[in-house]
Amino acid sequence: MNNHRILIVDDDKLVTWSLSRDFEREGCQIKTVGNGESALPALREFNPDLILLDLRLPGIDGLEVLKQIKAADSDVIVIMMTAYATVETAVQAVKLGALDFIKKPFTFDELKIIIERALRSRSLSREVANLRQHIKQKYGIHNIIGVSQQMQEVFALIRKIAQSDATTVLITGESGTGKDLVARAIHYESRRAPFPYMAINCGSLPDTLLESELFGHEKGAFTDARTAKKGLLELANKGTVLLDEIGDASLSLQVKLLRFMEEKVFKRIGSTRDVEVDVRIIAATNRNLEQLVAERQFREDLYFRLKVIPLHLAPLRERPEDIPVLVKHFIDKFNKEFKKNVRQVSPEAMKILKLYRWPGNIRELRNMLERIMILENDETISSRHLPLEITLQAETPDEVLPDITEISAGTSLHGMEKSLILKALQSTGGNQSRAAQLLHISRHALRYKMKKYHLLE
Ligand SMILES: Nc1ncnc2c1ncn2[C@@H]1O[C@H](COP(=O)(O)OP(=O)(O)OP(=O)(O)O)[C@@H](O)[C@H]1O
Ligand SMILES: [Mg+2]
Known part of the structure; x- marks a missing residue:
């Protein structure tokens, strides 16, 4: 007292x-x-x-x-x-x-x-x-880094969605573009923030298990159901549920999800009683749902129900201006985590990072920096720290490769091979080992072919 x-x-x-x-x-x-x-x-x-x-x-x-x-x-x-x-x-x-x-x-x-x-x-x-404040700092919109036009639009959309309370959202984007991050931000910026945020991967479990995870079950509904259990949708009442990898949901699950989204009610497995809950559904996928619809693997009605508000995350290669800020963000983060003192990325290395195509998007960038920062103690990350596949690809931007779709009369396979070898040599400044790496052949094989095409003095 x-x-x-x-x-x-x-x-x-x-x-x-x-x-x-x-x-x-x-x-x-x-x-x-x-x-x-x-x-x-x-x-x-x-x-x-x-x-x-x-x-x-x-x-x-x-x-x-x-x-x-x-x-x-x-x-x-x-x-x-x-x-x-x-x-x-x-x-x-x-x-x-x-x-x-x-x-x-x-x-x-x-x-x-x-x-x-x-x-x-x-x-x-x-x-x-x-x-709550701490969680919001950790998962809120401020954790999503980006300065590109595409990301500015994403930020505006997240804010709008967070304010409009109940709408379903479909987040699309390649693997590693930040779909999870965006789903969480929508939840933690909305008035649902004090209530649960739960995620389930629609492709991760066998159908019956997945359905019982989502909708719950009554005692005795199936062999292992010794007690009744609430599903995710009930546990997350008033909050948000992320249906991750929705493109992998089975057709039977899709039917049940559609019913839930339209009527806001569902039945626990083994029960005839409707349960009503108030949750916001966010669905995410890195697959092309439209194509899945065309292939009849995804229900068209569910697709239309989901895509009322679509939110697309552009691949990192389409927004290279985000790379420097992301790099800085991850360097700061790993400096703290690993007690390191990395200060910068050399201009040459940054150029390479901006040219690389990042098939794994931000996750790949993050993992790469994490690996470098665990292993190295230099203050500057320079191109020699970067993994070979990144430097190599960055050195051969797409336009260097010949356009083989334009085969005109008189094009021979030999001619193509010769010009490809020449291009590879040009782009590596005559460095034969690197040119060989680019072409995925051994240096020995390259020299053999160079001799064949009279490219060796
Ligand atoms: N804009 C961003 N700013 C900061 N970190 C990001 C950003 N986008 C993604 N990340 C980070 O990249 C990693 C991958 O993001 P996330 O898991 O959200 O991707 P995803 O789109 O859900 O991928 P998948 O399709 O594989 O599930 C995470 O560590 C996340 O924190
Ligand atoms: Mg994800």
Whole structure:
């Protein structure tokens, strides 16, 4: 109880006097006022942690004072005291923001228990608020890095979706483009944030297991169902569920998902009762759903239901201007994690990173930097730190390769081979080993062919 600042609002002099004495013995700082009119100025001047407020006061009554106090400082703990407590007034006071109620006459020990409980619940709710803030920092929109036009549009869309509460979203994009990250950000930026975010991979489990994970089951629904179990959709009530790899969902699961999305109800396996929940569905896939629809592997009605709001993440190679900021982001992150001191990437290495095609997108970039930073201790990441496949591909941008679709009359295979070898040699500045690597042949084979085409002096 030490050191708390307590404001007592009561017109009963005996009560305020004896409470003050008891609290001061406990090491608290006390201020007392005798009516509601003085409560607000005292709140401002004294800035208490807790207010003990009598319900019956001369002038404005306790409930009205409570309202004013909460309007001025929604954070302060208020405990009501009264000799005339009725259930209704108690309920009303709690609705107005009082944390608890104590009936007069009471002993100081009784009051202490209530106060300690109030303080504990306050510190718990602060802790929850802190954790929430922390999670939001970790998973919120600010963790998504990007300066490109494409990403600016993604940020705007995430904000819009987060505000519009219930809509289904379909996130598409190649592997490693940040679909998970975006789904989480939508959840944590929305008013659903205090409620669960859950993800399930639609291709990861056999059908029956997957359905029981999602929809839950009743006791005895199948051999292993010894007890009833809630599914993800129920557990995530009021929150968000990510249906990851939706393109891998079986046709039977697709039917059930469609029904759920249209009617917001589902049945647990082995039950005939409809369960109603309020969750936002986000679906993600790196497959081409339209094509799956054409191949009759994906239901068209479900596809249309999902793509009401489509959010596409462009592959990293289409937005190379994001590479420097992403690199900086990951270097900062791994510097902290591995206690390293990498300061920069050399201009030459950065050029290579921007030319590379990143089939694994941001995940590949991240993993590459992680590997380099675990292994190396230099302050600068230069091109010699980069993996060979990255430097090689960056050195042969697509346009260097001959366009073999344009085979005109008179093109011979020999001619093609010769010009390919020439191009490879040109792009490596005559370096035969590298040219051989580019062409995926041995240096010996390259020299043999060069001799054959009279390319060796
Ligand atoms: N814009 C970004 N800013 C920062 N980190 C990102 C960004 N995009 C992706 N990442 C990181 O890249 C990795 C892969 O992202 P994520 O798991 O979201 O990809 P995905 O699209 O879901 O891939 P998959 O299709 O394989 O499931 C994660 O570590 C994620 O934090
Ligand atoms: Mg993913």
